[in-house]
Amino acid sequence: NPDTSSVMKLSLAYLTLTLLGSTSAFFHPSPIALPTSLYSATETTSGVERNGNFAKLAGGYLFPEIGRRRNAYLEKNPDANIISLGIGDTTQPIPPNILKGLLDGVSKLGVKETYSGYGAEQGMAPLREQISDVLYEGRISPDEVFVSDGAKCDIQRLQNMFGSKVRSAVQDPSYPVYVDTSVMMGQTGELDESTKQYDNISYMECNAENGFFPDLENSERADVVYLCSPNNPTGVAATREQLENAVKICKERGSILVFDAAYAPFIRSPGVPKSIFEIEGAKDCAIEVNSFSKYAGFTGVRLGWTVIPSQLKFKDGTPVKQDFNRVMTTSFNGASNIVQAGGMACLSPEGMKEITTLIDYYLENAKILSDTFTGMGYDVYGGTDAPYIFVGLKGASSWDTFSDILEKAEVVTIPGAGFGPGGEGYLRLSAFAPRDSVIEACERLKKVFS
Ligand code: PLP
Numbered sequence: 001n002p003d004t005s006s007v008m009k010l011s012l013a014y015l016t017l018t019l020l021g022s023t024s025a026f027f028h029p030s031p032i033a034l035p036t037s038l039y040s041a042t043e044t045t046s047g048v049e050r051n052g053n054f055a056k057l058a059g060g061y062l063f064p065e066i067g068r069r070r071n072a073y074l075e076k077n078p079d080a081n082i083i084s085l086g087i088g089d090t091t092q093p094i095p096p097n098i099l100k101g102l103l104d105g106v107s108k109l110g111v112k113e114t115y116s117g118y119g120a121e122q123g124m125a126p127l128r129e130q131i132s133d134v135l136y137e138g139r140i141s142p143d144e145v146f147v148s149d150g151a152k153c154d155i156q157r158l159q160n161m162f163g164s165k166v167r168s169a170v171q172d173p174s175y176p177v178y179v180d181t182s183v184m185m186g187q188t189g190e191l192d193e194s195t196k197q198y199d200n201i202s203y204m205e206c207n208a209e210n211g212f213f214p215d216l217e218n219s220e221r222a223d224v225v226y227l228c229s230p231n232n233p234t235g236v237a238a239t240r241e242q243l244e245n246a247v248k249i250c251k252e253r254g255s256i257l258v259f260d261a262a263y264a265p266f267i268r269s270p271g272v273p274k275s276i277f278e279i280e281g282a283k284d285c286a287i288e289v290n291s292f293s294k295y296a297g298f299t300g301v302r303l304g305w306t307v308i309p310s311q312l313k314f315k316d317g318t319p320v321k322q323d324f325n326r327v328m329t330t331s332f333n334g335a336s337n338i339v340q341a342g343g344m345a346c347l348s349p350e351g352m353k354e355i356t357t358l359i360d361y362y363l364e365n366a367k368i369l370s371d372t373f374t375g376m377g378y379d380v381y382g383g384t385d386a387p388y389i390f391v392g393l394k395g396a397s398s399w400d401t402f403s404d405i406l407e408k409a410e411v412v413t414i415p416g417a418g419f420g421p422g423g424e425g426y427l428r429l430s431a432f433a434p435r436d437s438v439i440e441a442c443e444r445l446k447k448v449f450s
Contacts (some may be wrong), residue, residue, distance in 0.1 A: 006415050007310060053184050053186045056188065057193045062419070066087065066412065068227075070412050071081050071413065074412075075311060078230075080407075082410045082412060083410065083412070083433065083441040083444075085369070085431075085433055086414050088387060089255050089292065089299050089432055090298075090432050091298055092358055092361060094342075095355075096354070098346050099345075101342045101343075101346070101348075102339070103340050104339060104341055105339070105340070108337075109338070115340075116337050121325075121332055121333060122334060127147055127340050128143070128147060128345050129142045130343075131145050135275070135347070136402070139275070139278070142313060144307050145305050145333075146307075146328055147304075147335050147340060148303075148304050149303065149304065149336075149339075150302050151262050151289045151290060151304040151306075151336050154289045154304055154306045155178065155289060156181050157306075159181040161324055161327050162185070162187075163185065164187055164331070166187050166223035167187065168202070169219060169220075169224070169253070169255075170182075170203060170420070171212075171228065172204060172420040174419055175228055176419060178258075188201050194419060203420065204216070204231055206231075208379065208392060211236065212234040212390075213236070213242045219256065222255055225256070225257050225258065227257060227260070228260040228263075228333060228426050229243070229263070230384070231388075232262070232388060233388055233414065233416065233419045233426075234386075235383050236382050237269065237272045238272075240273055242338045243273055244280075244299035247280075247281050247282050247283070247286065250285040254315070255285065256312070257285050257287070257319070257358050259275075259287065260261070261290045262291045262293065263291070264290065264383055265295050266386050267385045268356055269384060275288060277309075283309035284312065285312065286312070287307065287308050287309075287320070289305075289306045290307070291304035292304060292342075292343055292346055294387065295346060295359075298339075301339050301342060303335055303339045309321070311431060361385075361435070362387045362431045364391055365431035365432070365435060366386070366387055368435075368439065369389050369429050369441075370384075371385040371440040373391050376449055376450050378392060378393075378394070380392075387431040387432055389428070389429050390428055391428075392425065393416075398415030398417045398425060399418075400412070401416045404417040405448075409447075414428040414430075415427060
Protein backbone atom coordinates (compact mmCIF):
# COMPACT_ATOMS: atom_id res chain seq x y z
CA ASN A 1 0.00 0.00 0.00
CA PRO A 2 1.84 3.14 -1.21
CA ASP A 3 -0.17 5.45 1.07
CA THR A 4 0.89 3.60 4.18
CA SER A 5 4.49 3.35 3.07
CA SER A 6 4.79 7.08 2.37
CA VAL A 7 3.32 7.89 5.75
CA MET A 8 5.78 5.45 7.32
CA LYS A 9 8.72 7.03 5.51
CA LEU A 10 7.68 10.45 6.72
CA SER A 11 7.13 9.15 10.24
CA LEU A 12 10.62 7.76 10.18
CA ALA A 13 12.06 11.00 8.84
CA TYR A 14 10.26 12.96 11.51
CA LEU A 15 11.37 10.54 14.20
CA THR A 16 15.01 10.87 13.13
CA LEU A 17 14.80 14.66 12.98
CA THR A 18 13.15 15.08 16.34
CA LEU A 19 15.33 12.47 18.00
CA LEU A 20 18.26 14.81 17.46
CA GLY A 21 16.55 17.37 19.68
CA SER A 22 14.27 15.53 22.04
CA THR A 23 13.51 12.09 23.37
CA SER A 24 9.83 12.95 23.50
CA ALA A 25 9.69 11.84 19.88
CA PHE A 26 9.35 8.28 21.15
CA PHE A 27 5.90 9.19 22.34
CA HIS A 28 4.61 10.13 18.93
CA PRO A 29 2.80 6.88 18.29
CA SER A 30 1.37 7.49 14.82
CA PRO A 31 1.55 9.81 11.79
CA ILE A 32 -1.44 11.71 13.22
CA ALA A 33 0.98 13.28 15.67
CA LEU A 34 3.20 14.71 12.92
CA PRO A 35 3.42 18.48 12.71
CA THR A 36 1.15 20.02 10.07
CA SER A 37 3.98 20.95 7.72
CA LEU A 38 5.24 17.38 7.49
CA TYR A 39 1.79 15.79 7.56
CA SER A 40 0.52 17.92 4.68
CA ALA A 41 3.46 16.71 2.63
CA THR A 42 2.14 13.14 2.59
CA GLU A 43 0.30 11.72 -0.39
CA THR A 44 -2.58 10.57 1.76
CA THR A 45 -4.35 13.86 2.52
CA SER A 46 -4.39 17.49 1.57
CA GLY A 47 -4.16 20.14 4.23
CA VAL A 48 -7.77 21.22 3.64
CA GLU A 49 -10.37 20.71 6.31
CA ARG A 50 -13.36 18.69 5.14
CA ASN A 51 -16.61 20.64 4.92
CA GLY A 52 -18.31 19.44 8.09
CA ASN A 53 -21.73 19.58 6.47
CA PHE A 54 -20.75 16.75 4.16
CA ALA A 55 -19.71 14.68 7.15
CA LYS A 56 -23.27 15.00 8.45
CA LEU A 57 -24.75 13.31 5.38
CA ALA A 58 -26.00 9.85 6.21
CA GLY A 59 -24.59 7.15 3.96
CA GLY A 60 -24.49 7.69 0.21
CA TYR A 61 -27.10 9.36 -1.94
CA LEU A 62 -29.99 6.90 -2.21
CA PHE A 63 -29.79 5.89 -5.86
CA PRO A 64 -26.07 5.05 -5.98
CA GLU A 65 -26.68 3.00 -2.81
CA ILE A 66 -29.37 0.99 -4.60
CA GLY A 67 -26.94 0.49 -7.50
CA ARG A 68 -24.27 -0.69 -5.07
CA ARG A 69 -26.58 -3.32 -3.59
CA ARG A 70 -27.67 -4.43 -7.05
CA ASN A 71 -24.03 -4.82 -8.11
CA ALA A 72 -23.18 -6.71 -4.93
CA TYR A 73 -25.99 -9.15 -5.77
CA LEU A 74 -24.70 -9.46 -9.34
CA GLU A 75 -21.19 -10.18 -8.12
CA LYS A 76 -22.48 -13.10 -6.08
CA ASN A 77 -24.90 -14.18 -8.83
CA PRO A 78 -23.24 -13.33 -12.13
CA ASP A 79 -25.96 -15.08 -14.17
CA ALA A 80 -28.81 -13.14 -12.57
CA ASN A 81 -31.27 -11.50 -14.94
CA ILE A 82 -32.15 -8.42 -12.95
CA ILE A 83 -35.10 -6.21 -13.89
CA SER A 84 -34.93 -2.67 -12.60
CA LEU A 85 -38.08 -1.02 -11.31
CA GLY A 86 -35.88 1.12 -9.12
CA ILE A 87 -34.49 4.49 -10.18
CA GLY A 88 -36.97 6.64 -12.09
CA ASP A 89 -35.04 6.74 -15.33
CA THR A 90 -36.74 6.78 -18.70
CA THR A 91 -36.12 3.89 -21.11
CA GLN A 92 -38.07 4.69 -24.29
CA PRO A 93 -36.32 6.41 -27.21
CA ILE A 94 -36.85 10.09 -27.91
CA PRO A 95 -39.73 10.40 -30.44
CA PRO A 96 -38.95 11.50 -34.02
CA ASN A 97 -40.09 15.15 -34.02
CA ILE A 98 -38.31 15.89 -30.77
CA LEU A 99 -35.22 14.07 -31.98
CA LYS A 100 -35.30 16.16 -35.14
CA GLY A 101 -35.25 19.28 -32.98
CA LEU A 102 -32.07 18.03 -31.31
CA LEU A 103 -30.51 17.13 -34.66
CA ASP A 104 -31.37 20.54 -36.09
CA GLY A 105 -29.74 22.08 -33.04
CA VAL A 106 -26.56 20.15 -33.85
CA SER A 107 -26.66 21.02 -37.56
CA LYS A 108 -26.93 24.73 -36.86
CA LEU A 109 -23.56 24.57 -35.16
CA GLY A 110 -21.91 23.39 -38.38
CA VAL A 111 -22.95 26.41 -40.44
CA LYS A 112 -21.37 29.83 -40.13
CA GLU A 113 -24.67 31.70 -40.44
CA THR A 114 -26.45 29.71 -37.74
CA TYR A 115 -23.56 28.93 -35.41
CA SER A 116 -23.99 30.18 -31.84
CA GLY A 117 -21.69 30.18 -28.83
CA TYR A 118 -22.56 31.18 -25.29
CA GLY A 119 -26.21 32.03 -24.98
CA ALA A 120 -28.18 33.92 -22.39
CA GLU A 121 -27.65 32.35 -18.96
CA GLN A 122 -31.42 32.40 -18.45
CA GLY A 123 -32.11 30.46 -21.66
CA MET A 124 -33.05 31.28 -25.25
CA ALA A 125 -35.83 33.86 -25.49
CA PRO A 126 -38.00 31.72 -27.84
CA LEU A 127 -37.85 28.75 -25.45
CA ARG A 128 -38.73 30.90 -22.43
CA GLU A 129 -41.66 32.26 -24.43
CA GLN A 130 -42.81 28.80 -25.44
CA ILE A 131 -42.63 27.51 -21.86
CA SER A 132 -44.69 30.47 -20.73
CA ASP A 133 -47.29 30.06 -23.53
CA VAL A 134 -47.59 26.30 -23.94
CA LEU A 135 -47.06 25.00 -20.43
CA TYR A 136 -48.34 27.91 -18.33
CA GLU A 137 -50.87 29.33 -20.78
CA GLY A 138 -49.47 32.78 -20.11
CA ARG A 139 -49.94 32.59 -16.32
CA ILE A 140 -46.30 33.48 -15.92
CA SER A 141 -44.23 35.66 -18.20
CA PRO A 142 -41.14 34.54 -20.18
CA ASP A 143 -38.82 36.69 -18.07
CA GLU A 144 -39.87 34.69 -15.01
CA VAL A 145 -38.55 31.47 -16.60
CA PHE A 146 -34.95 30.37 -16.06
CA VAL A 147 -33.96 27.53 -18.40
CA SER A 148 -31.38 25.16 -16.97
CA ASP A 149 -29.73 21.76 -17.17
CA GLY A 150 -32.34 20.14 -14.94
CA ALA A 151 -34.51 20.35 -11.86
CA LYS A 152 -32.04 18.64 -9.55
CA CYS A 153 -29.35 21.19 -10.39
CA ASP A 154 -31.87 24.00 -9.90
CA ILE A 155 -32.78 22.76 -6.43
CA GLN A 156 -29.10 22.98 -5.49
CA ARG A 157 -28.94 26.47 -7.03
CA LEU A 158 -31.98 27.57 -5.06
CA GLN A 159 -30.30 26.29 -1.90
CA ASN A 160 -27.20 28.22 -2.85
CA MET A 161 -29.36 31.33 -3.03
CA PHE A 162 -31.22 30.64 0.25
CA GLY A 163 -27.95 30.09 2.10
CA SER A 164 -27.31 28.41 5.40
CA LYS A 165 -29.65 30.34 7.70
CA VAL A 166 -33.03 29.16 6.46
CA ARG A 167 -35.12 26.41 7.99
CA SER A 168 -36.65 24.00 5.49
CA ALA A 169 -39.72 21.79 5.63
CA VAL A 170 -40.07 18.65 3.54
CA GLN A 171 -42.73 16.07 2.93
CA ASP A 172 -41.73 12.84 4.63
CA PRO A 173 -41.09 10.74 2.57
CA SER A 174 -39.66 12.93 -0.18
CA TYR A 175 -37.25 13.10 -3.10
CA PRO A 176 -33.93 13.03 -1.21
CA VAL A 177 -32.42 16.08 -2.91
CA TYR A 178 -34.32 18.62 -0.75
CA VAL A 179 -32.94 17.22 2.49
CA ASP A 180 -29.46 16.38 1.25
CA THR A 181 -28.87 19.82 -0.29
CA SER A 182 -30.16 21.44 2.92
CA VAL A 183 -27.55 19.44 4.84
CA MET A 184 -24.80 20.31 2.35
CA MET A 185 -25.65 24.01 2.66
CA GLY A 186 -25.26 23.88 6.42
CA GLN A 187 -28.91 24.55 7.23
CA THR A 188 -29.19 21.52 9.50
CA GLY A 189 -27.70 19.99 12.57
CA GLU A 190 -26.66 16.38 12.87
CA LEU A 191 -28.73 13.36 11.93
CA ASP A 192 -30.56 11.93 14.92
CA GLU A 193 -29.86 8.21 14.55
CA SER A 194 -32.98 7.23 16.47
CA THR A 195 -35.45 9.28 14.39
CA LYS A 196 -33.37 9.33 11.17
CA GLN A 197 -34.15 13.04 10.97
CA TYR A 198 -31.76 15.97 10.73
CA ASP A 199 -31.97 18.64 13.34
CA ASN A 200 -33.50 21.91 12.01
CA ILE A 201 -35.49 20.34 9.17
CA SER A 202 -39.23 20.08 9.61
CA TYR A 203 -40.39 16.64 8.44
CA MET A 204 -44.06 16.81 7.47
CA GLU A 205 -45.55 13.37 7.73
CA CYS A 206 -47.23 12.00 4.61
CA ASN A 207 -48.94 8.64 4.82
CA ALA A 208 -51.98 6.72 3.68
CA GLU A 209 -54.07 8.28 6.48
CA ASN A 210 -53.54 11.87 5.29
CA GLY A 211 -53.62 11.05 1.58
CA PHE A 212 -49.82 11.55 1.41
CA PHE A 213 -50.23 15.32 1.78
CA PRO A 214 -48.90 17.07 4.88
CA ASP A 215 -51.04 18.66 7.54
CA LEU A 216 -49.52 22.11 7.02
CA GLU A 217 -51.69 23.85 9.65
CA ASN A 218 -50.17 21.67 12.34
CA SER A 219 -46.63 21.72 11.00
CA GLU A 220 -44.23 24.29 12.38
CA ARG A 221 -43.37 27.32 10.26
CA ALA A 222 -40.43 26.95 7.93
CA ASP A 223 -38.77 29.53 5.69
CA VAL A 224 -38.74 27.22 2.70
CA VAL A 225 -41.40 24.55 2.17
CA TYR A 226 -40.72 21.87 -0.45
CA LEU A 227 -43.77 20.26 -2.02
CA CYS A 228 -43.65 17.83 -4.91
CA SER A 229 -46.72 16.95 -6.96
CA PRO A 230 -47.22 14.48 -8.54
CA ASN A 231 -45.09 13.14 -5.79
CA ASN A 232 -41.91 11.18 -5.87
CA PRO A 233 -41.93 8.66 -4.20
CA THR A 234 -45.62 8.23 -3.35
CA GLY A 235 -46.96 8.79 -6.87
CA VAL A 236 -49.85 10.82 -5.45
CA ALA A 237 -50.85 14.17 -6.97
CA ALA A 238 -52.07 16.96 -4.69
CA THR A 239 -55.62 18.17 -5.19
CA ARG A 240 -56.54 21.77 -5.95
CA GLU A 241 -57.89 22.22 -2.42
CA GLN A 242 -54.67 20.92 -0.88
CA LEU A 243 -52.58 23.29 -2.98
CA GLU A 244 -54.88 26.24 -2.29
CA ASN A 245 -54.44 25.56 1.39
CA ALA A 246 -50.65 25.27 1.01
CA VAL A 247 -50.45 28.62 -0.78
CA LYS A 248 -52.70 30.25 1.83
CA ILE A 249 -50.56 28.98 4.70
CA CYS A 250 -47.25 29.85 3.06
CA LYS A 251 -48.50 33.37 2.38
CA GLU A 252 -49.77 33.82 5.94
CA ARG A 253 -46.50 32.58 7.40
CA GLY A 254 -44.23 34.37 4.95
CA SER A 255 -42.73 31.08 3.75
CA ILE A 256 -41.44 30.43 0.25
CA LEU A 257 -43.02 27.36 -1.34
CA VAL A 258 -40.68 25.47 -3.66
CA PHE A 259 -42.99 23.41 -5.84
CA ASP A 260 -41.42 20.54 -7.76
CA ALA A 261 -43.61 19.72 -10.76
CA ALA A 262 -41.20 17.38 -12.57
CA TYR A 263 -44.00 14.84 -13.09
CA ALA A 264 -46.71 17.32 -14.14
CA PRO A 265 -47.30 15.80 -17.61
CA PHE A 266 -48.38 12.52 -16.00
CA ILE A 267 -51.47 14.14 -14.50
CA ARG A 268 -54.55 12.66 -16.09
CA SER A 269 -57.16 13.16 -13.35
CA PRO A 270 -59.45 16.06 -14.24
CA GLY A 271 -59.08 19.17 -12.09
CA VAL A 272 -55.68 18.26 -10.62
CA PRO A 273 -53.33 21.26 -11.02
CA LYS A 274 -50.24 20.75 -13.15
CA SER A 275 -48.55 23.86 -11.82
CA ILE A 276 -48.62 25.76 -8.55
CA PHE A 277 -49.34 28.86 -10.62
CA GLU A 278 -52.83 27.52 -11.32
CA ILE A 279 -53.49 28.48 -7.70
CA GLU A 280 -54.51 32.04 -6.97
CA GLY A 281 -51.95 33.93 -4.93
CA ALA A 282 -49.12 31.49 -5.69
CA LYS A 283 -47.08 34.16 -7.41
CA ASP A 284 -46.68 35.89 -4.05
CA CYS A 285 -45.08 32.90 -2.37
CA ALA A 286 -44.05 30.15 -4.79
CA ILE A 287 -41.20 29.03 -7.01
CA GLU A 288 -41.67 26.13 -9.41
CA VAL A 289 -38.92 23.78 -10.53
CA ASN A 290 -39.59 21.63 -13.54
CA SER A 291 -37.85 19.49 -16.10
CA PHE A 292 -38.02 17.97 -19.57
CA SER A 293 -36.48 14.79 -18.15
CA LYS A 294 -39.71 12.89 -17.73
CA TYR A 295 -41.65 14.77 -20.41
CA ALA A 296 -39.59 13.54 -23.29
CA GLY A 297 -36.95 11.10 -22.10
CA PHE A 298 -34.47 13.95 -21.53
CA THR A 299 -32.93 12.44 -18.36
CA GLY A 300 -29.60 12.16 -20.15
CA VAL A 301 -30.12 15.12 -22.48
CA ARG A 302 -30.53 17.51 -19.48
CA LEU A 303 -33.00 20.36 -19.72
CA GLY A 304 -35.18 21.91 -17.06
CA TRP A 305 -36.45 25.25 -15.88
CA THR A 306 -37.38 27.20 -12.79
CA VAL A 307 -40.09 29.82 -12.58
CA ILE A 308 -39.55 32.70 -10.16
CA PRO A 309 -42.38 35.24 -10.19
CA SER A 310 -41.21 38.86 -10.37
CA GLN A 311 -43.37 39.80 -7.40
CA LEU A 312 -41.84 37.23 -5.02
CA LYS A 313 -39.60 39.06 -2.55
CA PHE A 314 -37.30 38.37 0.37
CA LYS A 315 -38.03 39.97 3.74
CA ASP A 316 -35.91 43.04 2.88
CA GLY A 317 -37.85 43.62 -0.34
CA THR A 318 -35.23 42.21 -2.73
CA PRO A 319 -36.89 40.31 -5.58
CA VAL A 320 -36.02 36.62 -5.29
CA LYS A 321 -35.67 36.59 -9.07
CA GLN A 322 -32.82 39.09 -8.83
CA ASP A 323 -30.75 36.83 -6.60
CA PHE A 324 -31.54 33.71 -8.61
CA ASN A 325 -30.51 35.58 -11.72
CA ARG A 326 -27.21 36.33 -9.95
CA VAL A 327 -26.72 32.63 -9.23
CA MET A 328 -27.43 31.73 -12.85
CA THR A 329 -25.21 34.42 -14.36
CA THR A 330 -22.36 33.72 -11.96
CA SER A 331 -22.25 29.95 -11.87
CA PHE A 332 -24.16 28.75 -14.92
CA ASN A 333 -23.48 29.57 -18.53
CA GLY A 334 -26.84 28.61 -19.96
CA ALA A 335 -28.24 25.26 -21.05
CA SER A 336 -26.75 23.66 -24.15
CA ASN A 337 -28.02 25.34 -27.33
CA ILE A 338 -28.48 21.89 -28.93
CA VAL A 339 -30.64 20.77 -26.03
CA GLN A 340 -32.68 23.96 -26.01
CA ALA A 341 -33.50 23.32 -29.68
CA GLY A 342 -34.78 19.93 -28.50
CA GLY A 343 -36.86 21.72 -25.84
CA MET A 344 -38.42 23.90 -28.54
CA ALA A 345 -39.35 20.75 -30.47
CA CYS A 346 -40.93 19.24 -27.31
CA LEU A 347 -43.28 22.20 -27.07
CA SER A 348 -44.33 22.20 -30.73
CA PRO A 349 -47.78 20.68 -31.39
CA GLU A 350 -46.18 17.49 -32.82
CA GLY A 351 -43.78 17.27 -29.89
CA MET A 352 -46.60 17.64 -27.35
CA LYS A 353 -48.49 14.79 -29.05
CA GLU A 354 -45.39 12.61 -28.88
CA ILE A 355 -45.00 13.41 -25.19
CA THR A 356 -48.59 12.36 -24.51
CA THR A 357 -48.03 9.01 -26.28
CA LEU A 358 -44.81 8.43 -24.38
CA ILE A 359 -46.40 9.17 -21.04
CA ASP A 360 -49.46 7.03 -21.82
CA TYR A 361 -47.04 4.13 -22.28
CA TYR A 362 -45.46 4.63 -18.86
CA LEU A 363 -48.86 5.14 -17.22
CA GLU A 364 -50.01 1.81 -18.67
CA ASN A 365 -46.92 0.23 -17.06
CA ALA A 366 -47.92 1.82 -13.77
CA LYS A 367 -51.38 0.30 -14.11
CA ILE A 368 -49.91 -3.17 -14.72
CA LEU A 369 -47.75 -2.83 -11.61
CA SER A 370 -50.60 -1.45 -9.57
CA ASP A 371 -52.99 -4.25 -10.61
CA THR A 372 -50.35 -6.87 -9.80
CA PHE A 373 -49.85 -5.67 -6.22
CA THR A 374 -53.54 -5.02 -5.67
CA GLY A 375 -54.19 -8.56 -6.93
CA MET A 376 -51.74 -9.89 -4.35
CA GLY A 377 -53.68 -8.15 -1.60
CA TYR A 378 -51.51 -5.07 -1.04
CA ASP A 379 -52.64 -1.48 -0.66
CA VAL A 380 -51.29 0.45 -3.63
CA TYR A 381 -51.07 4.24 -3.92
CA GLY A 382 -50.19 6.53 -6.81
CA GLY A 383 -49.65 5.37 -10.37
CA THR A 384 -52.63 7.14 -11.95
CA ASP A 385 -51.08 10.62 -12.23
CA ALA A 386 -47.46 9.60 -11.81
CA PRO A 387 -44.96 7.00 -13.00
CA TYR A 388 -44.55 5.57 -9.48
CA ILE A 389 -46.61 3.24 -7.36
CA PHE A 390 -46.17 3.14 -3.60
CA VAL A 391 -47.01 -0.19 -2.01
CA GLY A 392 -47.95 -0.56 1.65
CA LEU A 393 -45.99 -3.49 3.08
CA LYS A 394 -48.36 -4.48 5.89
CA GLY A 395 -45.81 -3.59 8.55
CA ALA A 396 -42.77 -5.22 6.91
CA SER A 397 -39.46 -3.34 6.76
CA SER A 398 -38.86 -1.65 3.44
CA TRP A 399 -35.12 -2.47 3.21
CA ASP A 400 -35.85 -6.13 4.12
CA THR A 401 -38.56 -6.30 1.46
CA PHE A 402 -36.21 -4.66 -1.04
CA SER A 403 -33.59 -7.37 -0.36
CA ASP A 404 -36.18 -10.13 -0.40
CA ILE A 405 -37.52 -9.06 -3.80
CA LEU A 406 -34.00 -8.66 -5.18
CA GLU A 407 -32.98 -12.12 -4.03
CA LYS A 408 -36.16 -14.03 -4.81
CA ALA A 409 -37.44 -12.27 -7.94
CA GLU A 410 -34.29 -10.48 -9.12
CA VAL A 411 -36.28 -7.26 -9.34
CA VAL A 412 -34.83 -3.97 -8.12
CA THR A 413 -37.27 -1.69 -6.28
CA ILE A 414 -36.68 1.20 -3.89
CA PRO A 415 -37.36 0.93 -0.16
CA GLY A 416 -39.63 3.70 1.05
CA ALA A 417 -37.29 4.36 3.98
CA GLY A 418 -34.70 5.59 1.46
CA PHE A 419 -36.92 8.66 0.99
CA GLY A 420 -37.04 9.52 4.68
CA PRO A 421 -38.26 7.88 7.87
CA GLY A 422 -41.90 8.39 6.84
CA GLY A 423 -41.36 6.02 3.90
CA GLU A 424 -40.74 3.04 6.18
CA GLY A 425 -43.29 0.32 5.52
CA TYR A 426 -43.65 1.18 1.83
CA LEU A 427 -41.92 0.23 -1.39
CA ARG A 428 -41.62 2.43 -4.50
CA LEU A 429 -41.80 0.87 -7.95
CA SER A 430 -41.00 2.81 -11.08
CA ALA A 431 -43.05 2.41 -14.25
CA PHE A 432 -40.23 3.61 -16.50
CA ALA A 433 -39.05 0.13 -17.49
CA PRO A 434 -39.85 -1.27 -20.96
CA ARG A 435 -43.26 -3.01 -21.14
CA ASP A 436 -41.89 -6.54 -21.49
CA SER A 437 -39.69 -6.04 -18.41
CA VAL A 438 -42.66 -4.78 -16.41
CA ILE A 439 -44.74 -7.81 -17.43
CA GLU A 440 -41.89 -10.22 -16.67
CA ALA A 441 -41.24 -8.54 -13.30
CA CYS A 442 -44.93 -8.85 -12.40
CA GLU A 443 -44.94 -12.56 -13.30
CA ARG A 444 -41.93 -13.15 -11.07
CA LEU A 445 -43.41 -11.13 -8.22
CA LYS A 446 -46.68 -13.05 -8.43
CA LYS A 447 -44.82 -16.37 -8.35
CA VAL A 448 -42.77 -15.39 -5.34
CA PHE A 449 -45.25 -13.40 -3.27
CA SER A 450 -48.78 -14.53 -4.07
N1 PLP B 1 -37.56 16.35 -9.05
C1 PLP B 1 -38.06 15.14 -8.79
C2 PLP B 1 -39.21 15.02 -7.87
C3 PLP B 1 -37.50 14.01 -9.36
O1 PLP B 1 -37.98 12.80 -9.07
C4 PLP B 1 -36.40 14.15 -10.23
C5 PLP B 1 -35.74 13.01 -10.86
O2 PLP B 1 -36.00 11.87 -10.65
C6 PLP B 1 -35.91 15.42 -10.45
C7 PLP B 1 -36.51 16.51 -9.86
C8 PLP B 1 -34.68 15.61 -11.29
O3 PLP B 1 -34.95 16.14 -12.50
P1 PLP B 1 -33.79 16.48 -13.53
O4 PLP B 1 -33.53 15.23 -14.32
O5 PLP B 1 -34.34 17.57 -14.35
O6 PLP B 1 -32.59 16.91 -12.77
